[in-house]
Amino acid sequence: MAKILGYLNNKEYQPIMKKTENQMLVIFGASGDLTARKLIPAIFNLYKGNDLPDNFVVLGVSRSDLGDLQFRSKVVLESTYLEKEREEFDEDYIQKFADKLFYEDLGSDYDTSYERLEKRISDLDQKYGTGGNHMFYLSTPPSLYEPIAKNLSDQGLNNESTGWRRIIVEKPFGYSLESAKELNDGLHTYFKEGQIFRIDHYLGKETVQNLLVTRFANSIFEPLWNRNYIHHVEITNAESVGVEKRGGYYDKSGALRDMFQSHLLQIVALIVMEPPLSADAEEIRNEKLKALKSLRIMNDDKTLFENTIRAQYVSSKIDGQEVKGYREEEGVDKNSTTETFAAVKFFVDNWRWADVPFYVRTAKRMPTKVTEVVIHFKTPHHQIFKESGISNKDNKLVIRIQPDEGILIKFGVKVPGQGFEVERANMDFYYSSLTETHVMEAYERLLLDAMQGDATLYARADEVEAAWAFVDPILDYWKKGKDVKMYGYAAGVWGPENANELIEGVGEWRNPSENLADESGYCVIC
Numbered sequence: 369m370a371k372i373l374g375y376l377n378n379k380e381y382q383p384i385m386k387k388t389e390n391q392m393l394v395i396f397g398a399s400g401d402l403t404a405r406k407l408i409p410a411i412f413n414l415y416k417g418n419d420l421p422d423n424f425v426v427l428g429v430s431r432s433d434l435g436d437l438q439f440r441s442k443v444v445l446e447s448t449y450l451e452k453e454r455e456e457f458d459e460d461y462i463q464k465f466a467d468k469l470f471y472e473d474l475g476s477d478y479d480t481s482y483e484r485l486e487k488r489i490s491d492l493d494q495k496y497g498t499g500g501n502h503m504f505y506l507s508t509p510p511s512l513y514e515p516i517a518k519n520l521s522d523q524g525l526n527n528e529s530t531g532w533r534r535i536i537v538e539k540p541f542g543y544s545l546e547s548a549k550e551l552n553d554g555l556h557t558y559f560k561e562g563q564i565f566r567i568d569h570y571l572g573k574e575t576v577q578n579l580l581v582t583r584f585a586n587s588i589f590e591p592l593w594n595r596n597y598i599h600h601v602e603i604t605n606a607e608s609v610g611v612e613k614r615g616g617y618y619d620k621s622g623a624l625r626d627m628f629q630s631h632l633l634q635i636v637a638l639i640v641m642e643p644p645l646s647a648d649a650e651e652i653r654n655e656k657l658k659a660l661k662s663l664r665i666m667n668d669d670k671t672l673f674e675n676t677i678r679a680q681y682v683s684s685k686i687d688g689q690e691v692k693g694y695r696e697e698e699g700v701d702k703n704s705t706t707e708t709f710a711a712v713k714f715f716v717d718n719w720r721w722a723d724v725p726f727y728v729r730t731a732k733r734m735p736t737k738v739t740e741v742v743i744h745f746k747t748p749h750h751q752i753f754k755e756s757g758i759s760n761k762d763n764k765l766v767i768r769i770q771p772d773e774g775i776l777i778k779f780g781v782k783v784p785g786q787g788f789e790v791e792r793a794n795m796d797f798y799y800s801s802l803t804e805t806h807v808m809e810a811y812e813r814l815l816l817d818a819m820q821g822d823a824t825l826y827a828r829a830d831e832v833e834a835a836w837a838f839v840d841p842i843l844d845y846w847k848k849g850k851d852v853k854m855y856g857y858a859a860g861v862w863g864p865e866n867a868n869e870l871i872e873g874v875g876e877w878r879n880p881s882e883n884l885a886d887e888s889g890y891c892v893i894c
């Protein structure tokens with residue numbers, strides 16, 4: 369990992385630095401949204417934090433007709449995503465950063481343009497001393513991942529004889545198990561697994577990484593972390609926004625592919641996994657793989673019917689404002705059957721987790737943006753304070769991944785006075801109380817890790833395939849559409865009421881915040 373927090377006596381946290389070698393970052397899809405919104409701001413933060421090596425340049429690549437100066441204006445000097453930074457820092461400082469950025473227009477003739485690209489990379493290498501180390505970031509439509517890898521290989525740009533060569537691949541990584549395998553095979557034709565970094569930005573979030581530390585750096589949680597003490601596990605990932613400008617992409621994807629297959633199953637893997645031998649990337653990824661392989665695959669219609677729910681948001685009013693339904697969004701088919709809400713109940717078939725149900729839900733247009741993991745502990749086997757109505761079932765460990773990152777423990781305490789009246793109490797830890805210093809954003813952290821060759825927080829080929837193997841039967845079942853209803857939920861509520869049926873046997877979904885919607889209700893769309 370790039371930075372490890374060391375605790376000093378004066379209660380300040382000091383990052384322990386790893387070396388970042390001189391290098392060039394080549395971004396394919398440089399004229400796109402992700403580059404301007406996430407990648408360049410992340411690189412600016414690394415620049416600000418002195419985390420970039422002395423000799424470092426970014427070469428943006430796409431088909432748009434831009435030059436170096438236009439690219440610098442677009443993504444730095446006039447970018448809305450760096451407005452605050454331009455106000456905070458003087459012009460020279462910003463310009464010095466912008467001067468590290470270059471652009472190569474690929475045009476549409478790929479054969480000659482890749483020769484030209486190779487020459488440009490070599491010229492920049494010579495001029496700026498980037499040491500022949502090249503990181504290729506594929507931020508293009510996924511259909512181009514393999515062709516780009518091939519074109520790079522044809523130009524010898526995968527060859528590590530004069531420096532290291534790495535390739536970062538954006539999500540979605542495949543559309544199904546079969547396509548993910550094809551993509552892995554395709555990439556492996558041109559790059560070795562050790563050169564491939566599959567990004568999952570949730571793994572770059574501090575609190576997701578903290579799941580590992582909470583579990584394996586303490587002795588108070590791990591002894592309870594099993595079927596003997598845990599009643600069920602609940603994960604909520606809610607976004608208040610709709611599909612925004614990505615309707616075209618989202619309509620072919622849906623909540624299960626977009627969030628569940630990648631980010632949420634990675635979180636599940638970190639909860640389920642056995643302790644790794646060490647914090648080494650391969651050790652951690654081996655354990656995550658075993659965890660993903662132990663998810664019980666649901667492959668009969670009855671199980672799939674009983675354990676999965678999908679829904680779409682319909683138009684509503686939030687804070688008095690009209691909000692579009694999913695089918696009215698730009699780029700979305702008017703008769704779309706793509707889910708914007710997915711809830712899945714499943715089991716993990718291994719010694720630690722046998723019979724413990726996991727409930728995971730993810731959706732757009734919910735009342736608020738929140739991601740949290742809730743570990744619900746079992747009721748004590750003998751209850752001596754049961755008159756108070758509070759049992760150990762209320763013991764919960766809530767790991768808040770975002771926002772207000774932190775950990776909350778809910779437990780029972782005695783109400784002062786006569787008798788044994790039990791009241792709920794909260795023990796709350798906020799990440800923000802740890803340090804005033806800058807906490808790296810996910811993309812910033814992941815870019816720096818890849819620049820340092822650390823793949824711990826990147827998904828390995830076999831992990832991605834194991835996640836697809838679990839998700840594929842659900843997608844196939846939903847596609848059949850036969851008895852699978854597409855429920856509707858008013859934009860701004862916690863999904864369809866039917867989602868409660870999924871979790872009814874063990875209680876109800878935890879409500880992480882007030883319901884902000886003016887209207888609520890549900891219906892059956894199809």
Ligand SMILES: NC(=O)C1=CN([C@@H]2O[C@H](COP(=O)(O)OP(=O)(O)OC[C@H]3O[C@@H](n4cnc5c(N)ncnc54)[C@H](OP(=O)(O)O)[C@@H]3O)[C@@H](O)[C@H]2O)C=CC1
Binds near residue numbers: 396398400506540
């Ligand atoms: N935006 C986001 O929030 C997120 C995006 N992603 C993923 O990141 C990737 C990029 O997304 P996003 O930026 O939103 O998409 P955009 O559609 O905004 O950008 C796509 C980019 O790819 C470029 N492109 C198209 N064809 C080629 C080509 N043949 N060679 C090189 N570049 C090409 C386009 O530029 P031009 O037309 O000039 O060639 C454009 O710069 C996608 O895989 C997406 O799934 C993942 C998570 C979040």
Ligand SMILES: O=C1O[C@H](COP(=O)(O)O)[C@@H](O)[C@H](O)[C@H]1O
Binds near residue numbers: 539569607626627
């Ligand atoms: O990968 C994606 O993630 C975002 C949510 O990310 P977050 O860090 O804001 O929680 C989601 O909006 C998008 O649809 C999905 O592709």
